Amino acid sequence: DTAVSQTPKYLVTQMGNDKSIKCEQNLGHDTMYWYKQDSKKFLKIMFSYNNKELIINETVPNRFSPKSPDKAHLNLHINSLELGDSAVYFCASSQVYGGSYEQYFGPGTRLTVT
């Protein structure tokens, strides 16, 4: 069974559109994350979220918003897509409270904005 899954794997869209990426984890973890990996392979944290707290990286534009329908899911919504949003987006999860801190990543979603 896949521990952290994301859909879609590839997403090609035009500037100005709104899109969502879905993430699910079946590890029972309490915290989920979204990362952006640019063409130089830099991994930048965008959000971390558990049922108590959303931590937002202050450099993330407010066009990006995480939405969590339940503990196992953290979806990423992006409004008014721009060319610079093109990147690979990774979802991850970990057990923070009383846990090992080990973080597991999904396979990534390659977003291309044209």
Next chain:
Amino acid sequence: GENVEQHPSTLSVQEGDSAVIKCTYSDSASNYFPWYKQELGKGPQLIIDIRSNVGEKKDQRIAVTLNKTAKHFSLHITETQPEDSAVYFCAASIRGNQFYFGTGTSLTVIP
């Protein structure tokens, strides 16, 4: 906030040799230091980690060392194999709440 620096950015070694990747961090409150391996087209995969109350940890051919005083930690891969070729990332975290990643090291193991 935390700042993690990683060196070198690229590393080529002959098969069977050792590879060492070094990272430094800035926030003395960081207490968890994982290392990830990312193969082409895949997500980062946790390969080893260390907590601040431990100075060294080993798992088969992989070892990590931590110097809290100097705020640096290193990944050591011995007897490298071609399948070790990948991008490796270090990270630092305060109690697992947020993770700050290094800039990555592209390791190539030459057969």
